[in-house]
Amino acid sequence: MKIAAHDLGWAARGRPIVEGITLEVASGETLGLIGPNGSGKSTLLKLFAGIAARARGTVSLDGTALSRMNRRDIARRIAFVEQQAQTAEALSVRDAVELGRTPWLSPLAPFGAQDAAICAEALARVGMADMATRSWTTLSGGERQRVHIARALAQRPQVMLLDEPTNHLDIHHQLSLLRLVSDLPVTVVIALHDLNQALGCDRLAVLEGGRLAALGPPREVLSADRLARIFRVGARTLTDPTDGVTQFRFHCLEDQP
Amino acid sequence: MKRPATPVALAAHVALRAMAGVAVLALAVLTGVILGETPLPWSTVWAALANNLWNAGLPVDPIDQGIIWAYRVPRTLVAAGCGAGLALAGVVLQALVRNALSDPYLLGVSAGASTGAVAVTIMGVGAGAIGISGGAFLGAALAFGLVAALARAAGGGPAQMVLAGIAGSQLFNALTSFFIAKSANAEQARGIMFWLLGNLSGVRWPDVTLALPVAVAGFLACLWHARALDAFSFGSDAASSLGIAVRRVQIVLIGAVTLMTATMVSLVGSIGFVGLVIPHAARFLVGPRHGRLIPAAALTGAVFLIAADVVSRMLIPGQVVPIGVVTALVGAPGFALILIRGRVRG
Numbered sequence: 101m102k103i104a105a106h107d108l109g110w111a112a113r114g115r116p117i118v119e120g121i122t123l124e125v126a127s128g129e130t131l132g133l134i135g136p137n138g139s140g141k142s143t144l145l146k147l148f149a150g151i152a153a154r155a156r157g158t159v160s161l162d163g164t165a166l167s168r169m170n171r172r173d174i175a176r177r178i179a180f181v182e183q184q185a186q187t188a189e190a191l192s193v194r195d196a197v198e199l200g201r202t203p204w205l206s207p208l209a210p211f212g213a214q215d216a217a218i219c220a221e222a223l224a225r226v227g228m229a230d231m232a233t234r235s236w237t238t239l240s241g242g243e244r245q246r247v248h249i250a251r252a253l254a255q256r257p258q259v260m261l262l263d264e265p266t267n268h269l270d271i272h273h274q275l276s277l278l279r280l281v282s283d284l285p286v287t288v289v290i291a292l293h294d295l296n297q298a299l300g301c302d303r304l305a306v307l308e309g310g311r312l313a314a315l316g317p318p319r320e321v322l323s324a325d326r327l328a329r330i331f332r333v334g335a336r337t338l339t340d341p342t343d344g345v346t347q348f349r350f351h352c353l354e355d356q357p
Numbered sequence: 358m359k360r361p362a363t364p365v366a367l368a369a370h371v372a373l374r375a376m377a378g379v380a381v382l383a384l385a386v387l388t389g390v391i392l393g394e395t396p397l398p399w400s401t402v403w404a405a406l407a408n409n410l411w412n413a414g415l416p417v418d419p420i421d422q423g424i425i426w427a428y429r430v431p432r433t434l435v436a437a438g439c440g441a442g443l444a445l446a447g448v449v450l451q452a453l454v455r456n457a458l459s460d461p462y463l464l465g466v467s468a469g470a471s472t473g474a475v476a477v478t479i480m481g482v483g484a485g486a487i488g489i490s491g492g493a494f495l496g497a498a499l500a501f502g503l504v505a506a507l508a509r510a511a512g513g514g515p516a517q518m519v520l521a522g523i524a525g526s527q528l529f530n531a532l533t534s535f536f537i538a539k540s541a542n543a544e545q546a547r548g549i550m551f552w553l554l555g556n557l558s559g560v561r562w563p564d565v566t567l568a569l570p571v572a573v574a575g576f577l578a579c580l581w582h583a584r585a586l587d588a589f590s591f592g593s594d595a596a597s598s599l600g601i602a603v604r605r606v607q608i609v610l611i612g613a614v615t616l617m618t619a620t621m622v623s624l625v626g627s628i629g630f631v632g633l634v635i636p637h638a639a640r641f642l643v644g645p646r647h648g649r650l651i652p653a654a655a656l657t658g659a660v661f662l663i664a665a666d667v668v669s670r671m672l673i674p675g676q677v678v679p680i681g682v683v684t685a686l687v688g689a690p691g692f693a694l695i696l697i698r699g700r701v702r703g
């Protein structure tokens with residue numbers, strides 16, 4: 101499913117936070133969203149999800165504007181994993197994942213065996229199957245993050261919006277999550293801070309001060325010049341001799357003469 | 358918890374639970390009718406009920422029959438309706454505000470309803486046109502509107518909502534006192550103060566026809582939105598991205614809460630602690646999912662208030678203690694217990 105933004109903008113108390121974002125994410129593509137702290141990544145993802153109040157511009161799914169769809173129809177297509185979403189309810193892991201089925205259920209179409217199977221599969225995919233009965237409040241940060249991702253998977257969306265989903269995850273789960281996301285046959289917009297991980301995306305969008313500073317294939321976007329200007333780091337490219345894949349090694353620019 | 362696999366098994370499971378709930382409720386109502394200042398034998402109660410419900414024509418002392426049918430039955434039914442309504446109001450507010458302290462009392466809804474009811478009673482503001490319940494509804498809606506607006510202006514988090522609620526309660530309680538001081542004579546004032554503490558002694562059949570439909574309608578509205586309430590667990594943005602029409606659900610459910618609170622306050626005065634403690638007790642029993650929590654809270658609330666009413670009638674022989682005093686006497690230690698066991702979220 102193709103998701104497109106046209107002239108998206110959002111302001112807080114008259115101060116523009118995100119401005120003039122126009123871009124398209126092709127069906128099945130993974131778009132990485134990068135930029136320094138406060139550059140507007142989370143805000144842009146909220147705008148994509150259609151849950152920001154007083155938004156400017158339009159978001160459309162396969163050509164249909166979100167503003168012309170109801171919340172339930174949107175939620176059957178788009179799943180959103182927020183940067184920080186907590187609860188003080190004594191929900192179990194399974195309860196939290198079952199929330200993902202919400203847009204597919206109604207009082208007259210209650211949760212059934214098929215929904216249970218979908219949730220179990222989602223839990224298994226993030227390696228949390230054996231923790232289904234644990235209480236949310238007892239989970240570690242990374243475990244909570246994985247439950248959120250399982251909840252999003254249980255939503256069976258065609259577009260996934262992920263705000264720093266590798267946050268809190270140990271290295272194994274970071275890599276396995278990124279592989280899971282790129283293997284899914286869905287369109288993904290993912291905010292990331294690790295630029296080496298961002299190299300694995302199909303394309304990258306760089307935000308700076310709420311504006312789109314660059315958009316394109318990772319290795320073109322992450323030029324030494326841009327890394328210096330926007331991220332204030334210097335980067336050397338290292339090549340893994342076993343397979344020829346390159347990675348960045350960064351150093352802080354203020355630290356260097 | 359095990360979940361029935363097939364739709365038929367699920368329906369049977371739900372029907373069984375519903376029947377068990379109704380049975381418990383019926384038993385509680387019967388107990389409430391039997392117990393009182395003058396204990397009546399079970400056979401007399403049975404005969405009076407049978408005579409009134411299906412003209413059984415059993416021999417009963419007409420005075421006993423009067424006490425049972427005109428006095429104890431409506432009183433017990435209204436207690437059940439109020440307990441259920443206030444507990445549901447607490448469940449909904451705690452879910453929507455995402456704060457463990459939310460209940461109609463703390464958020465100022467009860468205070469607003471009292472002010473509205475008192476204004477209509479003693480100052481005759483629109484008395485003929487809207488009645489006491491109407492006045493209570495307007496007062497409750499106004500109070501909630503003010504509290505919500507203040508909370509929003511202060512940043513709009515759960516803590517702001519509770520702080521704004523405290524300010525709202527204080528304001529409306531002060532307004533109520535002001536109205537009483539300004540316009541009521543001494544006898545009226547005493548009566549109103551007694552009513553404000555919660556009092557079921559004046560309850561008759563017409564009150565039943567208001568309390569029960571409102572409680573049942575409120576229950577159905579909440580149950581219908583059980584999944585939506587679950588979806589608010591991670592906040593309203595998360596609810597929205599799970600497909601909930603957040604604004605519409607908030608309006609419908611806050612409307613239901615206001616209606617239930619206003620009706621119950623206008624009938625029996627403002628009874629504290631039910632809306633706060635019962636939801637936590639029910640969560641303790643059946644967990645946080647609203648599909649189970651809503652029926653459990655409604656049932657627990659109904660049984661609790663019937664019991665509180667019975668205790669209020671029997672505690673001091675020959676004298677009725679305000680039911681609000683009883684609910685607080687039981688509620689405060691109950692709440693402390695729940696707090697200590699660490700089951701209160703927030």
Ligand SMILES: Nc1ncnc2c1ncn2[C@@H]1O[C@H](COP(=O)(O)OP(=O)(O)OP(=O)(O)O)[C@@H](O)[C@H]1O
Pocket residue numbers: 112117135136137138139140141142143144183
């Ligand atoms: N509701 C709000 N009111 C005022 N300012 C806001 C609001 N929401 C976001 N901002 C500001 O907008 C800017 C962008 O925030 P956003 O959360 O989108 O950044 P981000 O790129 O996701 O940052 P991070 O990498 O730290 O997650 C920040 O400066 C933030 O302070």
Ligand SMILES: [Mg+2]
Pocket residue numbers: 141142143183263
């Ligand atoms: Mg962010």
